[in-house]
Amino acid sequence: MATQHxxxxxxxMMAPAVVLLLGWMLVPLIMTxxxxxxxxxxxxxxxxxxxxxxxxxxxxxxxxxSSSFWPSVQTTLIIVGSVLIITVLLGTLLALLxxxxxxGQGVVRILVIAPFFVxxxxxxxxxxxxxxxxxxxxxxxxxxxFDAVPIQWLSHESLPSIIMIVSWQWxxxxxxxxxxxxQSLDSEQLEASEMDGAPKLKRFWHIVLPHLSRAITIVILIxxxxxxxxxxxxxxxxxxxxxxxxLTYLIFQRVLDSQNVGLGSAGGVYAIILANIVAIFLMxxxxxxxxx
Amino acid sequence: xxxxxxxxxxxxxxxxxVIPPLDLTIEDGEFTVFVGPSGCGKxxxxxxxxxxxxxxxxxVSIDGKEMTEVPPAKRGLSMVFQSYAxxxxxxxxxxxxxxxxxxxxxxxxxxxxxxxxxxxxxLTDYLSRRPGQLSGGQxxxxxxxxxxxxxxxxxxxxxxLSNLDAALRVGMRLExxxxxxxxxxxxxxxxxxxxEAMTMADKIVVLQAGVIExxxxxxxxxxxxxxxFVAGFIGSPKMNLLTGEEAAKHDAHTIGIRPEHIxxxxxxxxxxxxxxxxxxxxxxxxxxxxxxxxxxxLTVRAGGELQLSYGAKVFLTPDTxxxxxxxxxxxRIE
Numbered sequence: 001m002a003t004q005h006x007x008x009x010x011x012x013m014m015a016p017a018v019v020l021l022l023g024w025m026l027v028p029l030i031m032t033x034x035x036x037x038x039x040x041x042x043x044x045x046x047x048x049x050x051x052x053x054x055x056x057x058x059x060x061x062x063x064x065x066s067s068s069f070w071p072s073v074q075t076t077l078i079i080v081g082s083v084l085i086i087t088v089l090l091g092t093l094l095a096l097l098x099x100x101x102x103x104g105q106g107v108v109r110i111l112v113i114a115p116f117f118v119x120x121x122x123x124x125x126x127x128x129x130x131x132x133x134x135x136x137x138x139x140x141x142x143x144x145x146f147d148a149v150p151i152q153w154l155s156h157e158s159l160p161s162i163i164m165i166v167s168w169q170w171x172x173x174x175x176x177x178x179x180x181x182x183q184s185l186d187s188e189q190l191e192a193s194e195m196d197g198a199p200k201l202k203r204f205w206h207i208v209l210p211h212l213s214r215a216i217t218i219v220i221l222i223x224x225x226x227x228x229x230x231x232x233x234x235x236x237x238x239x240x241x242x243x244x245x246x247l248t249y250l251i252f253q254r255v256l257d258s259q260n261v262g263l264g265s266a267g268g269v270y271a272i273i274l275a276n277i278v279a280i281f282l283m284x285x286x287x288x289x290x291x292x
Numbered sequence: 293x294x295x296x297x298x299x300x301x302x303x304x305x306x307x308x309x310v311i312p313p314l315d316l317t318i319e320d321g322e323f324t325v326f327v328g329p330s331g332c333g334k335x336x337x338x339x340x341x342x343x344x345x346x347x348x349x350x351x352v353s354i355d356g357k358e359m360t361e362v363p364p365a366k367r368g369l370s371m372v373f374q375s376y377a378x379x380x381x382x383x384x385x386x387x388x389x390x391x392x393x394x395x396x397x398x399x400x401x402x403x404x405x406x407x408x409x410x411x412x413x414x415l416t417d418y419l420s421r422r423p424g425q426l427s428g429g430q431x432x433x434x435x436x437x438x439x440x441x442x443x444x445x446x447x448x449x450x451x452x453l454s455n456l457d458a459a460l461r462v463g464m465r466l467e468x469x470x471x472x473x474x475x476x477x478x479x480x481x482x483x484x485x486x487x488e489a490m491t492m493a494d495k496i497v498v499l500q501a502g503v504i505e506x507x508x509x510x511x512x513x514x515x516x517x518x519x520x521f522v523a524g525f526i527g528s529p530k531m532n533l534l535t536g537e538e539a540a541k542h543d544a545h546t547i548g549i550r551p552e553h554i555x556x557x558x559x560x561x562x563x564x565x566x567x568x569x570x571x572x573x574x575x576x577x578x579x580x581x582x583x584x585x586x587x588x589x590l591t592v593r594a595g596g597e598l599q600l601s602y603g604a605k606v607f608l609t610p611d612t613x614x615x616x617x618x619x620x621x622x623x624r625i626e
Contacts, residue, residue, distance in 0.1 A: 149553040191344050192377035196391035196438070197365035205388070 004018035036060065036265035043259045052262075059266035066285045068250055073274060076246040079163055080227045080278070085221055086167040091174030091219065092212065096204075098175070108181075120232040127165045128154060128237050158242035165233050170226075174219045181215035182208070217289040224282060228275050247271050293367030294355065294368075295320045295446035296341060301350035303336055303502075305595050310336050311502035313350055318446075318480060320355075326482045327489040327525070328499035328542070334451055337499070341480065347348060351415040352583050355445060362426035365394075370439035371448040374455065376431045378423040378438075384410075385419040388437045395442070409437040410535055429460045431521050436471070453488065465491060486526055486551045490514070498522050520622040523548045529578055531616070532590045544617035551578060551593040556600075561607025565590070567600045 036059050040051035046052055063069060098109055102209035115123065131137050140150035152160045185208060193207050231248050238244045240253060251271060255264030296318040300420055303311040311333045319322045326334040339345040341352060343364035352360050353456065359367050363607045370391075378387050394400045410416045413433040423431055432452060439447055449468070453461045469492050472479050483489055489496050498505040506518040510526075514559070517523035523531045531548045539547045554581065555561070565583035574597050580589040590606060600606065617625040 002488075168314065186375060188373045188377035189379060191364075192371065192373055192438075193370050193390070194344070195342060195364045195369070196442075197394040199365075202394065202520070207379060210379075213381075234294075272363050 004119060022114045032265045032268045035261050036269050038262050040261040041259060044171040059262045062087055063263055063266045072200055072245050072247045080224060082163045082168050084223060087170045087174040087217060088216055091178050094175045095178035095182045098179055113120055113172045115168055121236055122234040123169055124165055124236045132161060154237050155242055158238050162233055162244050166230055170223055177215050177219050178212060181212050185211050213289045217286040220286055297353045299351040301340060301352060302348050303340055303349045314504055318478060320612060322477055323492060323494045325478045325489040325493035326497050328501055329487055330484055332499045333502035334499050338450055338482050339450055343367050348366045356502060368445040369448055370442050370444040370476045372435045372439050372452045378434055380423055382421055383420050384415060384434050387434055388441055405441045412435050417494050428456050432464060435594055444588040449481040451482055487528060496527060518624050520546055520618050524614055529591045533592045542617055544619040545620040548616035549610045551591040553611040554592045555609045556592050556594050557607045561609040563608045565606060565608060567604045567606055570600060
């Protein structure tokens with residue numbers, strides 16, 4: 001990119017992508033902001049063509065003061081936090097196990113990664129009908145085998161159930177990233193620490209874990225982005241009942257169930273704010289691992 | 293203290309035998325160099341001593357104590373790795389202190405030992421830096437620092453200088469030799485560079501395909517190589533090895549003559565030849581001379597002043613007092 005000419009050529013080349021990406025982001029964002037200040041109830045005859053009534057911050061106040069708001073924020077944070085903890089812990093463990101030489105390593109690795117390829121809707125349905133069904137599910141049979149009363153997973157233990165399903169989906173991702181990180185560790189470092197008198201656990205704590213810190217950070221940041229917006233898993237299992245209503249799900253209900261576009265849009269703006277708060281906290285806590 | 297004895301030690305990876313059973317004694321305080329071409333098993337042998345690899349057979353004892361089944365940390369040895377193997381997320385201070393922390397030494401003692409090591413190795417100004425912020429030579433020093441704070445009974449070096457540039461290598465070579473004189477601790481040093489072996493060692497162990505070809509002091513190996521392999525490996529440039537008619541004249545299958553034991557002349561001599569490539573080092577010049585009847589050109593050393601043009605006709609005279617004779621198995625004939 002040395003000459004004037006090559007610089008302007010580069011700009012020309014990048015322009016379409018930049019315009020497209022910017023448009024993709026800006027149009028929905030501006031529309032959401034626009035609707036959030038309007039009364040827009042399509043079933044009551046409000047149309048874009050007929051002009052919408054400006055209501056100021058009324059939608060924001062209503063969404064915020066709704067009794068579902070704080071529980072939904074709490075649910076969102078619990079799901080995100082729990083899934084992060086479970087996937088990072090188990091992912092590290094699995095990565096260390098898969099790094100060991102063993103028979104059939106290739107097949108085992110593909111099997112471990114497989115859940116990631118299953119669509120969220122499908123995997124949630126599989127869990128709902130084949131595992132967690134209180135009559136025919138595998139877990140119910142397991143409980144009966146030990147003469148226990150089967151758990152009504154999705155109604156009595158709804159939040160843990162959702163966390164379990166989502167963790168199962170995201171565990172492969174964490175494992176995959178952490179496995180590559182484990183493999184990139186210089187074996188001489190481990191041998192050096194072995195000679196320096198560090199037993200296995202201390203080797204893990206002082207050498208392996210610091211080496212993994214960057215990969216763990218990436219797993220946490222990427223997963224958070226996707227976990228804040230999980231929807232399908234809730235939609236096909238509990239439908240937002242039994243305390244599993246996340247902020248995303250609440251917005252969905254406002255827009256589609258109550259057909260109140262303005263109220264839902266205000267909720268969308270809250271979701272953006274929540275995501276940013278989470279992002280700021282995360283960057284504070286783990287972001288320094290990405291330096292150098 | 294650090295007398296290391298290998299008794300019929302062998303190593304196989306699966307069905308391939310890398311090191312057939314061998315015996316070796318390394319005396320306390322000795323600087324021993326394992327030298328050999330790539331893949332000769334010298335690093336494996338070092339790792340067997342360190343305990344990083346399990347022996348397939350035989351016994352390793354250190355200071356008279358059987359150590360074959362003892363884990364690496366308990367053998368009282370320190371190792372400096374080829375890649376230095378510094379811990380990238382720790383400062384230099386923490387890197388050096390790591391073995392002491394693992395040994396649960398008290399804080400004041402750790403601090404004192406780390407600072408002593410840093411002073412000796414000129415690292416005092418770098419103690420708070422990370423390995424990534426150091427030059428190759430400094431990293432090498434940190435690795436050595438981490439090895440010496442434990443006050444081991446022997447140091448193991450696995451090609452420690454191969455990642456350094458030529459000038460730094462010469463400097464570090466001297467530093468390690470000096471450290472050995474000062475500490476008087478047993479050191480085992482693995483290298484493929486025969487110059488390092490010659491300059492640093494008290495005792496050289498020449499290895500080929502896992503077999504010890506010869507053990508001796510640098511000059512013993514230089515003066516009386518036990519076979520053609522050692523003859524060709526020790527000494528720079530390589531010894532000229534001649535077979536056929538010329539060797540038969542001396543009742544041998546192969547004769548060897550070092551470049552420095554051949555005189556070159558314009559007028560007369562035993563062999564007649566044509567000058568090929570010349571290498572002028574300033575103090576010395578090496579000429580590659582193609583002689584009639586010999587397959588390979590002979591390397592000849594002459595003073596730095598001598599100038600010979602490509603294709604010039606010269607005469608060579610070997611110093612028969614320094615002629616090495618080998619039989620058809622490649623073994624030395626006295």
